[in-house]
Amino acid sequence: MNAKQAAGQPALQQTLSTFQLWGIAVGLVISGEYFGWSYGWASAGTLGFTITALFIAAMYTTFIFSFTELTTSIPHAGGPFAYSKRAFGPTGGYLAGAATLIEFVFAPPAIALAIGAYLNVQFPEINPKLAAVGAYAVFMTLNIVGVQVAATFELLMALLAIFELLVFMGVVAPGFSITNFTKGGWSGQDVFTTAAIPGMFAAIPFAIWFFLAIEGVAMAAEEAKDPRRSIPIAYITGIITLVLLAIGVMAFAGGAGDWTKLANINDPLPQAMKMIVGEHSGWLHMLVWLGLFGLIASFHGIILGYSRQIYALAREAYLPPALAKIHPRFKTPHRAILAGGAVGIAAIFSDELIKIGGQTLTANIVTMSVFGAITMYILSMLSLFKLRRAEPDMVRPFRAPFYPVFPAIALAGAVVCLVTMIYYNPLVFCLFAAFLAAGYVYFLATKDSRALHAAPTTTPIEGV
Template identity: 80%
Template sequence: MKAESKGQHVGQVSHHELKQTLGTWQLWGIAVGLVISGEYFGWSYGWASAGTLGFVVTAIFIAAMYTTFIFSFTELTTSIPHAGGPFAYARHAFGPVGGYIAGAATLVEFVFAPPAIALAIGAYLHVQFPGLEPKHAAMAAYLIFMALNIVGVQVAAAFELFVTLLAIFELLVFMGVVSPGFAWSNFTKGGWAGADHFSMGSFHGMFAAIPFAIWFFLAIEGVAMAAEEAKNPKRSIPIAYVTGILTLVALAIGVMVFAGGAGDWTKLSNINDPLPQAMKYIVGEHSGWMHMLVWLGLFGLVASFHGIILGYSRQIFALARAGYLPEWLAKVHPRFKTPHRAILAGGVIGIAAIYSDELIQFAGQTLTANIVTMSVFGAIVMYIVSMLALFKLRRTDPNMERPFRAPLFPFFPAFALVAAVISLATMVYFNLEVALVFAAFMALGYVYFLATRSQRETAPADALLEE
């Protein structure tokens, strides 16, 4: 084992253990719930640059990337069922520096996604209560769901499954209600970056829209961070991942097509509540269907918000347990057996982001768009490192137990890797200012990483990362 992988205080392990309580259905609920808010908002910003038809092409490319990525990522998750997820895989493959890159990128993804979702919750509530300040509602959402996550993972997962099922039902209701007024002419008008015909300029818009297509599926990999709390991760996680990604692809296509065909899609392309606004075209502003959509629409946002809090807390917990963050963040609540300090720490950062308009609203983008883009940068870097770790471990550790093996290896992980590299390159080109902020985060984190080697050398022993 490498020096930094080997902890000296084995007796501390009991203070850093999570409870194994999650079954297959609960893991599926987490997989879909983590992502399902992406069907409600965020993706429509891609229409602003690509148009509806251009964004369909982008979304299909990204759906293929995610499908091949999840089938490949599941091999890592079942081989190394660790709360750190990508951090653990990269550390096992590339040592402490690889672990840092994957862990820090995952942390950016999971800490910056919740404030974007919280702002959407505030926007949905503002539709019902115009006097309610969306940011205050977003902060209240943080406080409520941090508390629910602290109470216990079993309670949190049961709630997650419940709201995920309601959110899926609500998306099906949305498609059913707008279908009588659906017209392909609405969907295709100006569908190539504002033009009616494809041109070379359409490529520019399609590449620029990549972050918002990724938002359709962002964070499904968070199931990996619940692996230590799964009853039978080697069986239940593959089922949860595969059925989860198929569920999400079907919903993404349905929501995008029906919303775009309901009316003038250009009025939906830069807002946080495209589904209620699309439904207005069909049923009017004061219909009972509208009120139902707003209230039920909150379930989709809540499902992802609640699930990603679970994800970021486990990532902070795992990094702290391994000495990559301050050790006190790895403490587990003595009664509830949840990483309560990690839950609170991520929440403080998220609430600060919500109230940081001047710092985050730049490059001509809205606050939500920049937060979404920042989160996606973290995700894409993590996807690249994870696929590289898969190839490395296949070569250097061929005898590792692999309950699930990536199908069509090496083609599936290779496609996911190449697609992620293309996505990262285009995102840097179209979002240079956000990319520089992301790079600054990673650089500052690396300075801390270099300064805390002794902290990692004295971290608790972690059998899953021993070599």
């Protein structure tokens, strides 16, 4: 029993099933199949981006198999924050927690803008930014109402999104041409040359977008009925599902026609289908509407993720403790949900701040989120290695297979991604570093407060 439960205060409830956790794992990510990734075609071409995407898929697969060991050993709402704090102390916890927070707070505004873009296809008079704000209002409310309601809705949206992606592949399949996919596929060239390599590296953030945020399942660990059993199943089946969908969506979209028309837009799937069925087809209108399910699934799921990260950090005074309040009726961290939403909405309207480096607003928000994710991946794998050495007797319900090879592959891949992203996105990285530095000043200034509010990060769940 945790401290809050012992004191009779509201606490997170353990209600989530394995199937719901799988829905969260897939739902968190599945918007990445709908948009964001196609920006990688602009720099790498279809073939170059395929190489990049396969590299990232290998990194994520080995990462998830390794990360699952940490999640089941330390089932905590803070996820990576808790792992790094246990391995490297308060500073390590701060870095992992802040990086994860940046990832999960900056991903939703990019998805919200895509929701606005999809609605604008059907209703041109709708302002995409105002639609994005409306999405925040609706799904923050749904997350506040209760985790069981939120997780069930997330599962439904994930299933509908998968169905819709399969429909997309089926509808465009008759018009698929491998010639379309390969034409100019090496950064505008039909034949591979060394000039294509820089573009492949520059496309890394958009390949990561295919899988970004799957690790958010870790933040639901305190609300899982049986985290030691259900989390490994959810993670492993989730990453398999997403890899297969990513390959299918990318291949069929690129083979539908002139892929260069899809490389810098927020709605590549409807536009790819339009090449096959025409602008007035009922299939196209169905795709636009059903496409919202995938965007909503990720948007809704990441709100759940960022709220638990804010809650966990505030619970231990890494953020203002007032953000750790649990709603007395709904048993959800309502203040954390609202706080993360406020930052996301501000990002939507921060064109002059985030629209830098010649990239679109969405592309830079995606890149900012990916910087947070990659930093967290590195710290998590380092934590795994450290805890294996420092705490060999820790109870590990799931152990990373092929240790130390799998975590080493994940760590090396993440380091390559981080170095590459810094090289190609120096301005966004400077902004990312500025956020970390500002947070570190707060971290140092609140040291005494943390000593008073500190809660255990090792056994937050009764019986674990």
